[in-house]
Amino acid sequence: MTSLLSVSQLQAFYGLGQVLHGLDLRVGRGEQVALVGRNGMGKTTLLRSLMGLVADRRGQILLGGQDISRAKVETIARAGVALVPEGRGIFGSLSVAENLVMTARPGVGGNRSWTLKRIYDLFPRLHARRSNGGHQLSGGEQQMLSIGRALMTNPDLLLIDEATEGLAPLIARDIWTTLDVIREEGVASIVVDKDFRSLSKIADRIVVLSKGNVVFNDSPSVLAQQPQMLALHLGL
Template identity: 65%
Template sequence: MSALLKVNSLQSFYGVSQVLHGIDLSLRSGEQVALLGRNGMGKTTFLRSLMGLVPKTTGNVVWREAEIRTALPEKIAQSGVAYVPEGRGVFGSLSVIENLLMAARKGPSGKQNWTLDRVLTLFPRLAQRRNNGGHQLSGGEQQMLTIGRALMTNPDLILIDEATEGLAPLVAQEIWRTLTVVRSEGIATIVVDKDVRSLAKIADRMVVMSKGQIEFDGPPVDLLAQPEFLERHLGVQ
Protein backbone atom coordinates (compact mmCIF):
# COMPACT_ATOMS: atom_id res chain seq x y z
CA MET A 1 0.00 0.00 0.00
CA SER A 2 1.39 3.41 -0.96
CA ALA A 3 1.90 5.99 1.77
CA LEU A 4 -0.90 8.46 2.48
CA LEU A 5 1.67 10.89 3.89
CA LYS A 6 5.37 10.86 3.17
CA VAL A 7 7.82 13.27 4.79
CA ASN A 8 11.42 13.45 3.60
CA SER A 9 14.29 15.50 5.02
CA LEU A 10 11.95 18.00 6.67
CA GLN A 11 13.75 20.88 8.34
CA SER A 12 11.89 23.66 10.12
CA PHE A 13 13.03 27.01 11.44
CA TYR A 14 11.76 29.81 13.64
CA GLY A 15 13.82 32.74 12.45
CA VAL A 16 17.45 31.59 12.54
CA SER A 17 16.72 28.82 15.05
CA GLN A 18 16.44 25.37 13.50
CA VAL A 19 14.01 23.05 15.29
CA LEU A 20 13.62 20.04 12.97
CA HIS A 21 16.76 18.46 11.53
CA GLY A 22 15.78 16.22 8.63
CA ILE A 23 12.62 14.32 9.58
CA ASP A 24 11.70 11.23 7.53
CA LEU A 25 8.28 9.69 8.22
CA SER A 26 5.63 7.84 6.25
CA LEU A 27 2.04 7.08 7.21
CA ARG A 28 -0.40 4.62 5.66
CA SER A 29 -4.14 5.16 5.36
CA GLY A 30 -5.81 4.33 8.68
CA GLU A 31 -2.52 4.00 10.58
CA GLN A 32 -2.22 5.42 14.08
CA VAL A 33 1.19 6.77 15.08
CA ALA A 34 2.14 7.92 18.57
CA LEU A 35 4.64 10.79 18.56
CA LEU A 36 6.67 10.91 21.77
CA GLY A 37 9.49 12.92 23.24
CA ARG A 38 10.41 15.23 26.08
CA ASN A 39 9.25 18.85 26.01
CA GLY A 40 10.99 21.04 23.46
CA MET A 41 12.09 18.19 21.18
CA GLY A 42 10.12 19.34 18.12
CA LYS A 43 6.85 17.41 18.26
CA THR A 44 4.56 20.43 18.06
CA THR A 45 6.73 22.04 15.42
CA PHE A 46 6.45 18.87 13.35
CA LEU A 47 2.64 18.91 13.48
CA ARG A 48 2.56 22.64 12.73
CA SER A 49 4.92 22.10 9.80
CA LEU A 50 2.60 19.45 8.36
CA MET A 51 -0.24 21.99 8.56
CA GLY A 52 1.74 24.74 6.86
CA LEU A 53 1.89 26.85 10.03
CA VAL A 54 5.68 27.16 10.25
CA PRO A 55 6.90 29.94 7.95
CA LYS A 56 10.27 28.47 7.03
CA THR A 57 10.72 24.80 6.09
CA THR A 58 12.73 22.75 3.63
CA GLY A 59 12.38 19.18 2.41
CA ASN A 60 9.28 17.39 1.16
CA VAL A 61 5.81 16.80 2.59
CA VAL A 62 3.83 14.66 0.16
CA TRP A 63 0.13 14.14 0.87
CA ARG A 64 -1.71 11.78 -1.45
CA GLU A 65 1.17 12.06 -3.92
CA ALA A 66 0.99 15.88 -4.00
CA GLU A 67 3.63 18.16 -2.51
CA ILE A 68 2.04 20.34 0.19
CA ARG A 69 5.01 21.73 2.13
CA THR A 70 4.43 25.25 0.81
CA ALA A 71 0.62 25.01 0.65
CA LEU A 72 -1.57 27.35 2.68
CA PRO A 73 -2.98 25.87 5.91
CA GLU A 74 -6.56 26.20 4.67
CA LYS A 75 -5.71 24.26 1.51
CA ILE A 76 -4.10 21.51 3.58
CA ALA A 77 -7.20 21.35 5.78
CA GLN A 78 -9.47 21.19 2.73
CA SER A 79 -7.41 18.30 1.37
CA GLY A 80 -8.38 16.11 4.33
CA VAL A 81 -5.99 16.93 7.19
CA ALA A 82 -7.49 18.01 10.54
CA TYR A 83 -5.52 19.53 13.41
CA VAL A 84 -6.29 19.41 17.13
CA PRO A 85 -3.77 21.91 18.56
CA GLU A 86 -2.36 22.11 22.03
CA GLY A 87 -4.58 24.62 23.82
CA ARG A 88 -7.59 23.34 21.86
CA GLY A 89 -8.66 26.57 20.16
CA VAL A 90 -12.31 26.36 21.21
CA PHE A 91 -14.40 29.45 20.39
CA GLY A 92 -15.58 30.47 23.84
CA SER A 93 -18.36 32.77 22.65
CA LEU A 94 -19.95 30.02 20.53
CA SER A 95 -22.06 27.14 21.83
CA VAL A 96 -20.98 23.52 21.57
CA ILE A 97 -23.32 23.06 18.60
CA GLU A 98 -22.01 26.20 16.87
CA ASN A 99 -18.40 25.12 17.40
CA LEU A 100 -19.19 21.80 15.72
CA LEU A 101 -21.36 23.08 12.87
CA MET A 102 -18.88 25.73 11.80
CA ALA A 103 -16.49 22.92 10.79
CA ALA A 104 -19.05 20.62 9.16
CA ARG A 105 -18.28 19.60 5.61
CA LYS A 106 -17.87 16.60 3.38
CA GLY A 107 -14.45 14.99 3.12
CA PRO A 108 -12.30 15.35 -0.01
CA SER A 109 -13.88 12.25 -1.54
CA GLY A 110 -17.40 13.49 -0.80
CA LYS A 111 -17.95 11.25 2.21
CA GLN A 112 -19.77 12.58 5.26
CA ASN A 113 -19.58 9.77 7.79
CA TRP A 114 -19.26 12.19 10.70
CA THR A 115 -22.33 14.29 11.33
CA LEU A 116 -23.48 16.39 14.27
CA ASP A 117 -25.63 13.56 15.63
CA ARG A 118 -22.80 11.07 15.37
CA VAL A 119 -20.30 13.32 17.15
CA LEU A 120 -22.81 13.95 19.96
CA THR A 121 -23.37 10.21 20.23
CA LEU A 122 -19.60 9.66 20.47
CA PHE A 123 -19.35 12.35 23.18
CA PRO A 124 -22.49 12.20 25.38
CA ARG A 125 -21.04 14.91 27.62
CA LEU A 126 -21.13 17.32 24.69
CA ALA A 127 -24.72 16.36 23.97
CA GLN A 128 -25.61 17.27 27.55
CA ARG A 129 -23.89 20.66 27.16
CA ARG A 130 -24.91 21.30 23.57
CA ASN A 131 -26.13 24.85 24.29
CA ASN A 132 -23.31 25.82 26.64
CA GLY A 133 -20.67 28.25 25.47
CA GLY A 134 -17.16 26.97 24.83
CA HIS A 135 -15.90 29.04 27.77
CA GLN A 136 -18.26 27.16 30.09
CA LEU A 137 -16.72 23.75 29.38
CA SER A 138 -14.13 21.90 31.44
CA GLY A 139 -10.73 21.16 29.93
CA GLY A 140 -11.78 17.61 29.13
CA GLU A 141 -15.00 18.74 27.50
CA GLN A 142 -13.09 21.28 25.43
CA GLN A 143 -10.76 18.52 24.25
CA MET A 144 -13.75 16.38 23.26
CA LEU A 145 -15.20 19.37 21.42
CA THR A 146 -11.98 20.01 19.53
CA ILE A 147 -11.68 16.38 18.46
CA GLY A 148 -15.37 16.37 17.53
CA ARG A 149 -14.86 19.53 15.47
CA ALA A 150 -11.99 17.85 13.64
CA LEU A 151 -14.16 14.82 12.90
CA MET A 152 -16.87 17.10 11.49
CA THR A 153 -14.52 17.88 8.59
CA ASN A 154 -14.56 14.16 7.69
CA PRO A 155 -10.76 14.01 7.42
CA ASP A 156 -8.44 11.23 6.32
CA LEU A 157 -5.75 12.31 8.81
CA ILE A 158 -6.03 13.91 12.24
CA LEU A 159 -3.05 15.49 13.99
CA ILE A 160 -3.59 15.66 17.77
CA ASP A 161 -1.20 17.60 19.99
CA GLU A 162 -1.11 16.69 23.72
CA ALA A 163 -4.21 14.51 23.59
CA THR A 164 -4.72 14.15 27.36
CA GLU A 165 -2.49 16.82 28.93
CA GLY A 166 -3.98 18.13 32.17
CA LEU A 167 -7.04 15.90 32.00
CA ALA A 168 -8.42 13.80 34.84
CA PRO A 169 -7.76 10.05 34.46
CA LEU A 170 -11.39 9.19 33.69
CA VAL A 171 -11.57 11.89 31.03
CA ALA A 172 -8.26 10.73 29.57
CA GLN A 173 -9.71 7.23 29.26
CA GLU A 174 -12.58 8.71 27.26
CA ILE A 175 -10.08 10.32 24.86
CA TRP A 176 -8.23 7.00 24.41
CA ARG A 177 -11.54 5.28 23.72
CA THR A 178 -12.33 7.92 21.13
CA LEU A 179 -9.00 7.41 19.38
CA THR A 180 -9.72 3.69 19.20
CA VAL A 181 -13.00 4.51 17.44
CA VAL A 182 -11.22 6.89 15.08
CA ARG A 183 -8.70 4.21 14.20
CA SER A 184 -11.46 1.67 13.56
CA GLU A 185 -13.00 4.14 11.09
CA GLY A 186 -9.86 4.05 8.96
CA ILE A 187 -8.79 7.60 9.79
CA ALA A 188 -5.02 7.98 10.06
CA THR A 189 -3.77 9.78 13.16
CA ILE A 190 -0.58 11.21 14.58
CA VAL A 191 -1.04 11.61 18.34
CA VAL A 192 1.30 13.50 20.66
CA ASP A 193 1.05 12.63 24.35
CA LYS A 194 3.21 11.68 27.32
CA ASP A 195 1.25 8.57 28.36
CA VAL A 196 3.48 5.94 26.77
CA ARG A 197 1.62 2.94 28.21
CA SER A 198 -1.81 4.08 27.01
CA LEU A 199 -0.49 4.99 23.58
CA ALA A 200 1.19 1.60 23.29
CA LYS A 201 -2.23 -0.05 23.63
CA ILE A 202 -3.80 1.79 20.69
CA ALA A 203 -1.02 2.86 18.33
CA ASP A 204 0.32 0.90 15.38
CA ARG A 205 3.71 2.59 15.65
CA MET A 206 5.64 4.61 18.18
CA VAL A 207 7.91 7.43 17.02
CA VAL A 208 10.30 9.08 19.48
CA MET A 209 11.80 12.50 18.75
CA SER A 210 14.83 14.05 20.40
CA LYS A 211 16.35 17.42 19.51
CA GLY A 212 14.41 17.63 16.26
CA GLN A 213 15.32 14.18 15.01
CA ILE A 214 13.64 10.77 15.07
CA GLU A 215 15.43 8.36 17.39
CA PHE A 216 12.96 5.46 17.18
CA ASP A 217 10.23 4.40 14.75
CA GLY A 218 8.68 0.99 15.28
CA PRO A 219 5.96 -1.12 16.91
CA PRO A 220 5.03 -0.48 20.56
CA VAL A 221 6.35 -3.85 21.75
CA ASP A 222 9.83 -3.00 20.48
CA LEU A 223 9.87 0.35 22.25
CA LEU A 224 8.62 -1.05 25.56
CA ALA A 225 11.36 -3.67 25.40
CA GLN A 226 14.02 -0.93 25.72
CA PRO A 227 13.81 0.40 29.31
CA GLU A 228 17.11 2.30 29.11
CA PHE A 229 15.98 4.06 25.92
CA LEU A 230 12.63 4.91 27.52
CA GLU A 231 14.35 6.38 30.56
CA ARG A 232 16.85 8.39 28.51
CA HIS A 233 14.44 9.88 25.96
CA LEU A 234 11.08 9.89 27.77
CA GLY A 235 11.84 9.69 31.46
CA VAL A 236 9.75 6.52 31.72
CA GLN A 237 10.79 3.69 34.02
Protein backbone atom coordinates (compact mmCIF):
# COMPACT_ATOMS: atom_id res chain seq x y z
CA MET A 1 0.00 0.00 0.00
CA THR A 2 1.35 3.42 -0.98
CA SER A 3 2.09 5.60 2.02
CA LEU A 4 0.05 8.80 2.33
CA LEU A 5 1.08 9.91 5.81
CA SER A 6 4.47 9.28 7.36
CA VAL A 7 5.17 10.49 10.91
CA SER A 8 8.62 10.13 12.44
CA GLN A 9 9.69 10.90 16.01
CA LEU A 10 6.76 13.22 16.64
CA GLN A 11 6.84 15.10 19.92
CA ALA A 12 4.17 17.51 21.14
CA PHE A 13 4.18 19.91 24.04
CA TYR A 14 1.70 22.12 25.87
CA GLY A 15 3.93 24.56 27.66
CA LEU A 16 6.38 22.52 29.73
CA GLY A 17 4.24 19.40 29.52
CA GLN A 18 5.19 16.81 26.89
CA VAL A 19 2.32 14.70 25.56
CA LEU A 20 3.79 12.83 22.56
CA HIS A 21 7.18 11.18 22.98
CA GLY A 22 8.85 10.42 19.66
CA LEU A 23 5.86 8.76 18.01
CA ASP A 24 6.09 7.00 14.62
CA LEU A 25 3.04 6.34 12.43
CA ARG A 26 2.24 5.43 8.83
CA VAL A 27 -1.12 5.60 7.02
CA GLY A 28 -1.53 4.24 3.51
CA ARG A 29 -3.69 5.79 0.81
CA GLY A 30 -7.28 4.74 1.42
CA GLU A 31 -6.41 3.02 4.70
CA GLN A 32 -8.62 3.37 7.76
CA VAL A 33 -6.71 3.40 11.03
CA ALA A 34 -8.37 3.20 14.45
CA LEU A 35 -6.56 5.16 17.17
CA VAL A 36 -7.38 3.91 20.65
CA GLY A 37 -6.16 4.13 24.23
CA ARG A 38 -7.27 5.30 27.64
CA ASN A 39 -8.12 8.95 28.29
CA GLY A 40 -5.14 11.29 28.43
CA MET A 41 -2.82 9.07 26.37
CA GLY A 42 -2.34 11.58 23.53
CA LYS A 43 -4.93 10.64 20.91
CA THR A 44 -6.47 14.10 20.51
CA THR A 45 -3.03 15.72 20.69
CA LEU A 46 -1.85 13.50 17.85
CA LEU A 47 -4.75 14.51 15.62
CA ARG A 48 -4.31 18.17 16.51
CA SER A 49 -0.59 17.94 15.79
CA LEU A 50 -1.24 16.42 12.37
CA MET A 51 -3.65 19.30 11.66
CA GLY A 52 -1.12 21.91 12.81
CA LEU A 53 -3.14 22.97 15.84
CA VAL A 54 -0.39 22.24 18.40
CA ALA A 55 2.14 25.05 18.27
CA ASP A 56 5.06 23.18 19.84
CA ARG A 57 5.42 20.03 17.80
CA ARG A 58 8.71 18.46 16.77
CA GLY A 59 9.73 15.65 14.46
CA GLN A 60 8.75 15.03 10.85
CA ILE A 61 5.32 14.77 9.24
CA LEU A 62 5.16 13.93 5.54
CA LEU A 63 1.90 13.99 3.60
CA GLY A 64 2.17 12.51 0.13
CA GLY A 65 5.90 13.16 0.34
CA GLN A 66 5.39 16.84 1.24
CA ASP A 67 6.91 17.99 4.53
CA ILE A 68 4.14 19.62 6.60
CA SER A 69 5.97 19.37 9.93
CA ARG A 70 5.86 23.12 10.59
CA ALA A 71 3.11 24.11 8.18
CA LYS A 72 0.18 26.27 9.21
CA VAL A 73 -3.33 24.86 9.57
CA GLU A 74 -4.57 26.37 6.29
CA THR A 75 -1.60 24.93 4.40
CA ILE A 76 -2.20 21.47 5.83
CA ALA A 77 -5.91 21.69 4.97
CA ARG A 78 -5.13 22.63 1.37
CA ALA A 79 -2.67 19.73 1.21
CA GLY A 80 -5.58 17.34 1.76
CA VAL A 81 -6.18 16.90 5.51
CA ALA A 82 -9.56 17.51 7.18
CA LEU A 83 -10.43 17.32 10.88
CA VAL A 84 -13.72 16.38 12.53
CA PRO A 85 -12.98 17.69 16.02
CA GLU A 86 -14.24 16.43 19.33
CA GLY A 87 -17.22 18.61 20.14
CA ARG A 88 -18.03 19.00 16.40
CA GLY A 89 -17.28 22.72 16.18
CA ILE A 90 -20.09 23.62 13.79
CA PHE A 91 -21.31 27.19 13.35
CA GLY A 92 -24.61 27.44 15.18
CA SER A 93 -25.61 30.75 13.58
CA LEU A 94 -25.29 29.31 10.06
CA SER A 95 -27.74 26.95 8.39
CA VAL A 96 -26.85 23.37 7.58
CA ALA A 97 -26.40 24.28 3.92
CA GLU A 98 -24.20 27.27 4.79
CA ASN A 99 -22.01 25.16 7.07
CA LEU A 100 -21.42 22.77 4.18
CA VAL A 101 -21.01 25.22 1.32
CA MET A 102 -18.55 27.43 3.18
CA THR A 103 -15.90 24.67 3.16
CA ALA A 104 -16.52 23.38 -0.38
CA ARG A 105 -13.44 23.25 -2.55
CA PRO A 106 -11.68 20.82 -4.88
CA GLY A 107 -9.16 18.49 -3.34
CA VAL A 108 -5.55 17.96 -4.25
CA GLY A 109 -5.31 17.50 -8.00
CA GLY A 110 -8.76 19.01 -8.56
CA ASN A 111 -10.79 16.14 -7.10
CA ARG A 112 -14.48 17.13 -6.70
CA SER A 113 -15.97 13.79 -5.66
CA TRP A 114 -17.70 15.14 -2.56
CA THR A 115 -20.43 17.62 -3.50
CA LEU A 116 -23.39 19.05 -1.63
CA LYS A 117 -25.67 16.51 -3.32
CA ARG A 118 -23.44 13.62 -2.27
CA ILE A 119 -23.40 14.81 1.33
CA TYR A 120 -27.20 15.02 1.30
CA ASP A 121 -27.37 11.54 -0.23
CA LEU A 122 -25.04 10.27 2.50
CA PHE A 123 -26.98 12.06 5.26
CA PRO A 124 -30.66 12.45 4.27
CA ARG A 125 -31.36 14.02 7.67
CA LEU A 126 -29.13 16.95 6.73
CA HIS A 127 -31.04 17.46 3.50
CA ALA A 128 -34.32 17.51 5.44
CA ARG A 129 -32.89 20.11 7.83
CA ARG A 130 -30.77 22.06 5.36
CA SER A 131 -32.44 25.38 6.25
CA ASN A 132 -32.16 24.88 10.00
CA GLY A 133 -29.45 26.59 12.02
CA GLY A 134 -26.61 24.51 13.38
CA HIS A 135 -27.80 25.25 16.92
CA GLN A 136 -31.15 23.61 16.12
CA LEU A 137 -29.67 20.20 15.36
CA SER A 138 -29.46 17.19 17.62
CA GLY A 139 -26.06 15.88 18.67
CA GLY A 140 -26.19 13.17 16.03
CA GLU A 141 -27.15 15.62 13.30
CA GLN A 142 -24.33 17.92 14.36
CA GLN A 143 -21.87 15.05 14.04
CA MET A 144 -23.20 14.27 10.56
CA LEU A 145 -22.78 17.92 9.67
CA SER A 146 -19.23 18.01 11.01
CA ILE A 147 -18.28 14.95 8.93
CA GLY A 148 -20.07 16.33 5.87
CA ARG A 149 -18.32 19.67 6.24
CA ALA A 150 -14.93 17.93 6.34
CA LEU A 151 -15.77 15.82 3.27
CA MET A 152 -16.71 18.96 1.31
CA THR A 153 -13.00 19.82 1.25
CA ASN A 154 -12.44 16.58 -0.73
CA PRO A 155 -9.64 15.41 1.59
CA ASP A 156 -7.14 12.63 1.11
CA LEU A 157 -6.91 12.12 4.88
CA LEU A 158 -9.80 12.51 7.32
CA LEU A 159 -9.10 12.84 11.07
CA ILE A 160 -12.12 12.04 13.25
CA ASP A 161 -11.94 12.62 17.01
CA GLU A 162 -14.54 10.74 19.10
CA ALA A 163 -16.69 9.62 16.18
CA THR A 164 -19.74 8.54 18.20
CA GLU A 165 -19.26 10.02 21.67
CA GLY A 166 -22.56 10.85 23.35
CA LEU A 167 -24.69 9.62 20.46
CA ALA A 168 -27.73 7.37 20.72
CA PRO A 169 -27.07 3.79 19.54
CA LEU A 170 -29.11 4.14 16.33
CA ILE A 171 -27.31 7.36 15.38
CA ALA A 172 -23.95 5.82 16.26
CA ARG A 173 -24.78 2.92 13.93
CA ASP A 174 -25.40 5.41 11.11
CA ILE A 175 -22.01 7.02 11.76
CA TRP A 176 -20.22 3.66 11.61
CA THR A 177 -21.98 2.89 8.32
CA THR A 178 -20.87 6.28 7.01
CA LEU A 179 -17.24 5.62 7.96
CA ASP A 180 -17.41 2.35 6.07
CA VAL A 181 -18.69 4.21 2.98
CA ILE A 182 -15.89 6.77 3.28
CA ARG A 183 -13.35 3.96 3.42
CA GLU A 184 -14.83 2.35 0.31
CA GLU A 185 -14.50 5.72 -1.47
CA GLY A 186 -10.74 5.57 -0.95
CA VAL A 187 -10.44 8.35 1.64
CA ALA A 188 -7.81 7.50 4.25
CA SER A 189 -8.78 8.15 7.85
CA ILE A 190 -7.63 8.07 11.44
CA VAL A 191 -10.61 7.48 13.71
CA VAL A 192 -10.68 7.91 17.48
CA ASP A 193 -13.52 6.37 19.46
CA LYS A 194 -14.13 4.40 22.65
CA ASP A 195 -16.21 1.73 20.90
CA PHE A 196 -13.43 -0.73 20.21
CA ARG A 197 -15.70 -3.44 18.84
CA SER A 198 -17.25 -1.16 16.22
CA LEU A 199 -13.85 0.26 15.30
CA SER A 200 -12.51 -3.26 14.83
CA LYS A 201 -15.20 -3.99 12.24
CA ILE A 202 -14.29 -1.08 9.97
CA ALA A 203 -10.57 -0.47 10.54
CA ASP A 204 -7.73 -1.93 8.53
CA ARG A 205 -5.37 -1.38 11.43
CA ILE A 206 -5.48 -0.58 15.14
CA VAL A 207 -2.95 1.75 16.76
CA VAL A 208 -2.89 1.82 20.57
CA LEU A 209 -1.40 4.84 22.36
CA SER A 210 -0.11 4.83 25.92
CA LYS A 211 1.50 7.91 27.47
CA GLY A 212 2.21 9.42 24.07
CA ASN A 213 3.80 6.32 22.57
CA VAL A 214 2.59 3.65 20.17
CA VAL A 215 2.43 0.34 22.04
CA PHE A 216 0.55 -1.65 19.39
CA ASN A 217 0.22 -1.29 15.63
CA ASP A 218 -1.38 -4.19 13.79
CA SER A 219 -4.67 -5.60 12.53
CA PRO A 220 -7.83 -5.79 14.69
CA SER A 221 -7.69 -9.59 14.57
CA VAL A 222 -4.17 -9.66 16.03
CA LEU A 223 -5.14 -7.30 18.85
CA ALA A 224 -8.25 -9.35 19.64
CA GLN A 225 -5.93 -12.28 20.39
CA GLN A 226 -4.02 -10.29 23.03
CA PRO A 227 -6.33 -10.04 26.08
CA GLN A 228 -3.57 -8.64 28.30
CA MET A 229 -3.03 -5.73 25.89
CA LEU A 230 -6.77 -5.08 25.71
CA ALA A 231 -7.12 -5.14 29.49
CA LEU A 232 -4.08 -2.96 30.17
CA HIS A 233 -4.66 -0.24 27.58
CA LEU A 234 -8.40 -0.37 26.86
CA GLY A 235 -9.92 -1.85 29.98
CA LEU A 236 -11.62 -4.63 28.00
